[in-house]
Amino acid sequence: MKKTIRLIISCPDQVGIVAAVSQFLNERNGSILEASHHTDLDQKRFFMRHEIDASTLNIDVDEFRAQFGSIAEEYQMDWCVSDSTEKPKVILLATKESHCLNDIMHRWHTGELDCEIVGVIANHEDLRSMVEWYKIPYHCVVVPREDKMPAFKEMERYIDESGADTIVLARYMQIFPEYLCEKYKHKVINIHHSFLPSFVGAKPYHQAAVRGVKLIGATCHYVTAELDAGPIIEQDVIRVRHSHAAEDMVRLGKDIEKLVLSRGLRLHLEGRVLVHGNKTVIFDA
Amino acid sequence: MKKTIRLIISCPDQVGIVAAVSQFLNERNGSILEASHHTDLDQKRFFMRHEIDASTLNIDVDEFRAQFGSIAEEYQMDWCVSDSTEKPKVILLATKESHCLNDIMHRWHTGELDCEIVGVIANHEDLRSMVEWYKIPYHCVVVPREDKMPAFKEMERYIDESGADTIVLARYMQIFPEYLCEKYKHKVINIHHSFLPSFVGAKPYHQAAVRGVKLIGATCHYVTAELDAGPIIEQDVIRVRHSHAAEDMVRLGKDIEKLVLSRGLRLHLEGRVLVHGNKTVIFDA
Amino acid sequence: MKKTIRLIISCPDQVGIVAAVSQFLNERNGSILEASHHTDLDQKRFFMRHEIDASTLNIDVDEFRAQFGSIAEEYQMDWCVSDSTEKPKVILLATKESHCLNDIMHRWHTGELDCEIVGVIANHEDLRSMVEWYKIPYHCVVVPREDKMPAFKEMERYIDESGADTIVLARYMQIFPEYLCEKYKHKVINIHHSFLPSFVGAKPYHQAAVRGVKLIGATCHYVTAELDAGPIIEQDVIRVRHSHAAEDMVRLGKDIEKLVLSRGLRLHLEGRVLVHGNKTVIFDA
Amino acid sequence: MKKTIRLIISCPDQVGIVAAVSQFLNERNGSILEASHHTDLDQKRFFMRHEIDASTLNIDVDEFRAQFGSIAEEYQMDWCVSDSTEKPKVILLATKESHCLNDIMHRWHTGELDCEIVGVIANHEDLRSMVEWYKIPYHCVVVPREDKMPAFKEMERYIDESGADTIVLARYMQIFPEYLCEKYKHKVINIHHSFLPSFVGAKPYHQAAVRGVKLIGATCHYVTAELDAGPIIEQDVIRVRHSHAAEDMVRLGKDIEKLVLSRGLRLHLEGRVLVHGNKTVIFDA
Structure with missing residues (x-):
């Protein structure tokens, strides 16, 4: 290259x-x-x-x-x-679901994503073996329901020590605290499993099934203090039918989540995303 | 056939x-x-x-x-x-914009939509000549801002006399009154120019431009008393970029509106839409 | 504007x-x-x-x-x-099918296509009334099977007198003669009803049905001496199923033909298509 | 389930x-x-x-x-x-490229593909470690250019001993021999990296770049004696631009290849693909 x-x-x-x-x-x-x-x-x-x-x-x-x-x-x-020879440093956050994490690590492993992955932080141990196969450091930080701040402080320390300039929430199932949204402004990328602004918050596929929509989607966006309301980088949709229950949407949606997150991350890493206000200018090739 | x-x-x-x-x-x-x-x-x-x-x-x-x-x-x-030889009777409601109206009339004229179009009701005179070229009766019912009920009563009379069993709001820019939604339940089809449930109500493309979404859409649904909340028949989307201002979205969106409305209407006319609760079962071929 | x-x-x-x-x-x-x-x-x-x-x-x-x-x-x-105030002059060629012709004329009529339509040439009388409603001159040139050259000469004269700088084959069912392809190089736009280079020539939907493809398409391209082989401007596809016979594909394909032709024509009229060799550079907004 | x-x-x-x-x-x-x-x-x-x-x-x-x-x-x-409790047995064939292989193994690992993967046969050693992480037997069968038959015989033996009823060519870069196509009729699934019937054979993305198409695709089909001509199970496309050289198409195409192959395989495993002649009936949910 x-x-x-x-x-x-x-x-x-x-x-x-x-x-x-x-x-x-x-x-x-x-x-x-x-x-x-x-x-x-x-x-x-x-x-x-x-x-x-x-x-x-x-x-x-x-x-x-x-x-x-x-x-x-x-x-x-x-x-x-x-x-272009100074590779951006990326840290990935995950919980238990591996489809986005595996997708990003595989793209990186095969040279498709031009970055350095400096670590994975997860709030469970489930994905350790998969991550370590890729020789990426795995750091488990449990986030207790009653007192989350020490966990976030530990994550912050770990992120800062890693030198990461991009933080990817690869289906990380905790709400990223407001003070970290501010600190890492326009550096934290999330994948939300709906076509925003529809179905903000929890269980968007179940919301979609209840509303009876004919397409479901995923949205890659920068994380801001307001939940699922940050600048949108990329979105896409897939067709569903009446025969698809919420659990089928969960399965079908994974393919769109992976694609949208990896496209959004790629655009970000190549400096193709310019944020102004709550919107983005995307200079794709 | x-x-x-x-x-x-x-x-x-x-x-x-x-x-x-x-x-x-x-x-x-x-x-x-x-x-x-x-x-x-x-x-x-x-x-x-x-x-x-x-x-x-x-x-x-x-x-x-x-x-x-x-x-x-x-x-x-x-x-x-x-x-199948008893053709459904369709009445179309429009305002000034002709893209959906022209699309439906042209499909009907060329035998693609298997129905009888018994008339067009519009609240302006602009589309008369286009409609009359198709030899379809055009009935102008002005809806004054201050007292709309007499106009709706006139429309109701006209609809009932026409024998229409399907009423299509082909970008009709008035809110259909609640009592007519009840009377013609599951018979009134609307095209909303957004990917519902995002951007309910007025000026959805402007809402979309403000939010910075990367896809815009259209939704064909049965009209119910709650605005833009009835059972969804069909939806689709089109990609937009940062370079598209709201007025570009208006232009691009027209193509999706036409397609989604004509697909939804066709499904309805062929008895392929079964409503249960606020959702639809779509038995497409 | x-x-x-x-x-x-x-x-x-x-x-x-x-x-x-x-x-x-x-x-x-x-x-x-x-x-x-x-x-x-x-x-x-x-x-x-x-x-x-x-x-x-x-x-x-x-x-x-x-x-x-x-x-x-x-x-x-x-x-x-x-x-931009010097509007390009467009002449449309058609046969009996009206979907592309109606689509282009309606877009022009509503100000969406920024050009002057100087006439329609057709080899049948069927579309005269529709065209004349738009106050566009209609010129019928029958092309006899046994001796086509006089007809093409008449069309050429008509095109030249009209001052047209763009010639659109809006589902014109005659092969445009080689000498006119040369004369009007990169000025003649055709819509072919397949996803080229698949299914060149006659009855592409029937070819598609025989091959059992799962998507059908349409291609807008500049006409060159070699049939359906000129520089491609725009393409798109639509999903089909085993339940769709060739005649269903004909119906479904029309929507893609219209869209692809009008998008391609718009790009051409705005000077967004640069041809080099047999390929195009498309500078869309 | x-x-x-x-x-x-x-x-x-x-x-x-x-x-x-x-x-x-x-x-x-x-x-x-x-x-x-x-x-x-x-x-x-x-x-x-x-x-x-x-x-x-x-x-x-x-x-x-x-x-x-x-x-x-x-x-x-x-x-x-x-x-449904008798899980189909699948064997995967690969060469050096891992995107399709990793995608299928990950879906299987997370319970999304309801089958047993009995082994991977590859003609190189490159993918052994990835496959073995999934605890799937890896069998390397080098296929020498000058005399391929002994290699195919060894593969046949291995397939038969594994009890596999489905053979997936996950970007396997050898032509599957005619006698095995016959023996495993409608059991061998291939992913071809073009929208068939366009661009049969080698280097389809380069063929696509030369022709200047605006969409590239992938096709999942049953393998038959005639190259890339068997019954099509699933296809999809992705948009490309003039700025995409053949190597960009290779990268973009991978996402479509993975999706189309995994969808096609899933349909096959669930008994949703009925072959008649050279076409398929697809009974998707």
Whole structure:
């Protein structure tokens, strides 16, 4: 895989941004492999992502960062530059159900997900053997019903020590505490097993069966303090029939949960998700 | 198209129903073209639909009805028998938007929808010329904001005189009054421009744009007193992106609205929708 | 709708193109509403489309064309500049089936397709009344089995006199002659009722039924001399079951044909389809 | 899970079959959990599948078989009766790619696929550790390019000794020999990585990239002597764009391959696939 530099920008919209950035890249001989723009006309905000062939640039990533600062300041940019060889560090949280966890670990194992998985935290022991087969550290943190805070503190310590920059709730059946949502803002990815905003909260497939919907879905989103209400990254649905009871929906839904979570995670890891307010701009290839 | 007899049954579940019905059909030499069953295990209720080649039966539809009565009584059946040559009568309600109306009229005109369209009621004059090209009577009933009841009374009279047994709200932008929902129970079909139960009520595409969903949808359902909460017949979705503003969703959504409404209407007209409680059993071919 | 200038470019790939073009736009104060790039790494060819807010530019479209010439020459560009107020002229060809024709005319009538429909040519009289309701000229050119050339010559004359720049075969059941495919290269859009390259030629739904496929599809493509082998613009599919005979597929397929053709036509009219070799780059919003 | 008896029938179509079978079931007090019928009007052939609650029957599965014989003879039925507690035995064949293999093993491990996996045969050692984690026997049979027959003979011996009644080619990259196709007719399931009949044979994603299709797919089918031409069980597709090179299609296609193979295998294991000629009747729930 080619080494690339990713430049991600969000700033107030005005004429000249694209010219300034492309002029900057051209002067450093950067060959643009992929470029995406979006202007939010309501918010008058501009979003841009470039993927540049690092081998064509006549400077390295640190010089790039240093030199880009003046443009960034001029246009009041929120921006970041990253290097595709610095792999993002991911930590996975799970409970007992393995379909999402197995799916992510298998994709990582076969080189499909370009990241480092630094560990799995679970509140049960059930998945230890599967995780350890992948040579990923498994850390069991039981979350007692009556006093959860010490457990979350332990998880926080473990996350921070691991250096993880992305936390994936791979069907983790505990509500992530508000203070950690704040601390890891836009870094915690959840998969909810409904087509949000329908069926927030517990047992969404049972809610779906009661309402008699003809499609069920799954939603990958950033976790925020409000339950199942954070910025949506990806969603998909699958058709169901009257003959499908809630337990059939649980089974059918797993396939959509896996797909939606792995697609959402991939987009996040490649810097293709730009959050503004409670919405996302998705620059997929 | 073959003349067929449709036998539709719903009754408490017990052993022997299928045997009794198929024995009844066999004794009258009825060749079964299509048969569908469903047992709702929670409700212990059984649903069945048969489509029988009328030319093979040694009795006519009236004799069929008369003779089937004793089985129906024995098994406490809700049932109906219909003859595919007795075309259902459909009345369409619209406002100014023509995409659903044109779609249904065109399908009917080309023989795809097996029904009689007895008229269009609209609360504006805009669609008259299009409807009249199809030689369908157009009846404009203005619904004044301050006193709607006389208008609904006029519509009711018109519907009853037309003999319509199915009323389609083809993007009719008035709330259908509760007393008419009761009177025409399970006969009024609406298309709602969202994937229910998300985005009930007004301006669902704008709600969808605000929430930042990645799929938008449409829902065809029977109208009940509670807004957008009746039994769902059919739903579908289409993918949207961050670049789609609410007005793009309005445009993209039209294609899904048309498809979902025409599929739902077709299922209804062919007696493939069996309602129980707030859910539907759909016996599609 | 905003007046926009569209700049569409294809050229050998090299560093500096984006900078040159965006510098050009910036110097003329052009606000970029939408920008899309693609590099074909095999062919080392670069593709770009810009949509610019015309009201922000300090020159008009003719000056734009004149001034852009030197950049275009420097980078050996195939390019075109168009003005969104110059509506493309479309001519529709049909036979007896109306579903695609009605769909396109209705979208045009309601302002969804931004073009001028200059006429319909059909080889039968069946659709005249429907077309004339839309106040579109209807021209019937019978194509006799034994000597088709005079008919095609008449159609060619009619097309040329109409000034049409896009020719849509809306389920036109004659093979478009090779010399017209050459003459109107990348201007003739066909809808084929299969998921190409499966089921080329006649009766694709019957071929699909014989093969027992579980999905059927439709393909919108530019017409070339080789039958059903031109560059693909858009495709989609719909699920079928063993209970669907070929005639059910014909009915179900119509919905996909309509959608795929109207999506493909829209992409073409908005200058979002760039052909290279036998493939297309699609810059959808 | 309830113990059920499955009765699967195919016979010449005639009036009275349903009555005879349901009478038979009723006399033995069998409660029908699921019933599906299909008549192929061209072939005048009737297909039926019943799933009966075993606990309600007043006979066991052997008596059922013995007593059903006379009806079966009368109506010239091809038929089989099976007991849901007799788990089908599955053997998996693989090469180096693990996505389909891991997917099936994980579904089986979590109880989603109701079968016994009796072994994996692979022509490389790469997947041994993954398979053995699941405690499934792994048997490596190298297939030398110059003389493949001894390898196939060894595989045949291994399959026969395992008692497998279903053989799954989970991206097995060797052509299954004709004599084994004959021997295990309708027992060998393959996943082909294209939407058949498009792109038969080697490197279908590269063929798809060359043709410029806008959707790619996968097909699960029974293996027959003619390459990629056997009866289709299940198919699905995923959208691709001009920015997807063949290697992106390979990655995206894996998700469809896994889903389509596992759905097809599940249908097969539950006796929901009835083959006639080169087509399948699929009685899904």
